[in-house]
Amino acid sequence: MKPVIEIKNLTKLFNQKCVFSNLDMKIYENEILVIMGASGSGKSTLLNILSQIDMDFEGEILYDESLFENVKIPFPMIFQESESLLPWLTVEENIKLIHQKVSQIALEEVLEKVDLVEHRHKKPRELSGGMKQRVGIARAMLCNSKIMLMDEPFASLDKDLRVKMQDLVLQIQKEQKLSIVFVTHDEKEADVMSHRVIRLD
Numbered sequence: 001m002k003p004v005i006e007i008k009n010l011t012k013l014f015n016q017k018c019v020f021s022n023l024d025m026k027i028y029e030n031e032i033l034v035i036m037g038a039s040g041s042g043k044s045t046l047l048n049i050l051s052q053i054d055m056d057f058e059g060e061i062l063y064d065e066s067l068f069e070n071v072k073i074p075f076p077m078i079f080q081e082s083e084s085l086l087p088w089l090t091v092e093e094n095i096k097l098i099h100q101k102v103s104q105i106a107l108e109e110v111l112e113k114v115d116l117v118e119h120r121h122k123k124p125r126e127l128s129g130g131m132k133q134r135v136g137i138a139r140a141m142l143c144n145s146k147i148m149l150m151d152e153p154f155a156s157l158d159k160d161l162r163v164k165m166q167d168l169v170l171q172i173q174k175e176q177k178l179s180i181v182f183v184t185h186d187e188k189e190a191d192v193m194s195h196r197v198i199r200l201d
Contacts, residue, residue: 001028004067004147004179005050010059012045019045023059025198029146032173032180034190037200043183046200047149050181051075067146072099076140077149078133080156085124091135092120099142110138114168130161134168141172147179155185166192 003026010023019042027033027050035043048054049061052075067074085094092111096102111117114134124132133153140148150169154162166189173180182193190197 001031002064003027004029004064006062008060008062010049010057010061012042012049012054012057014045020057027147027179027181029064029179030177031195032170032182032193034194034197035181035183035200036185036187036190036197041200043200044151047077047151047181047183051077051149053077071144071146073143074145075147075149076143076145077151078136078140078153080152085132085135087124090121090123091116091127091131094124094135095139095142098139102142106142110141113141113172114138128161129157130165133157133165137168137172141176145178147181148173150180150182152183152185154189162189169193 005027007023007025010020012019035046037043045054049057086097089097092107095107095110099107108117111120114137116131116134116138119127119131122131127135136153153169154165157165169180169182170193172178184190184193
């Protein structure tokens, strides 16, 4: 497999405290890489660095050029809860807020894929936790990115919903041949989702 992102000698400090020291790792095309570790071990920080939100580090991150070809947002991030949803907008309007030029055909396809067609006119307060997460996944899918970053996306969901969302992500990853970096604390979830697991000390 070809690496799409390669990290070399990554060192990150927060207020003189070392989060990473000379971290080396690779993310390969068409794989789900699960990141595990205790609270404060730097899992979310690593996602922020990969997504280029956080540029304050030492070391080198090499990106395959294909990650930036015909892509609206190269590194879409899905968080534990879709707090970025605006409460006064509907599902469809929240998606269009990020993708203002999305075609109606593309919008219909992604709503159907995440099973939100019947809920498109609902506002966030009318949605379950799983529905909110599906809105986040729909927005990420419309970025046309070859990589997706997920920061404990299902941690707040009950067991049945969590399993459904895991199945949805696995299906999308397989169909679109995505590389996914998936942060979780849950060992069972890591077993279900991962092609590889990296543990941060």
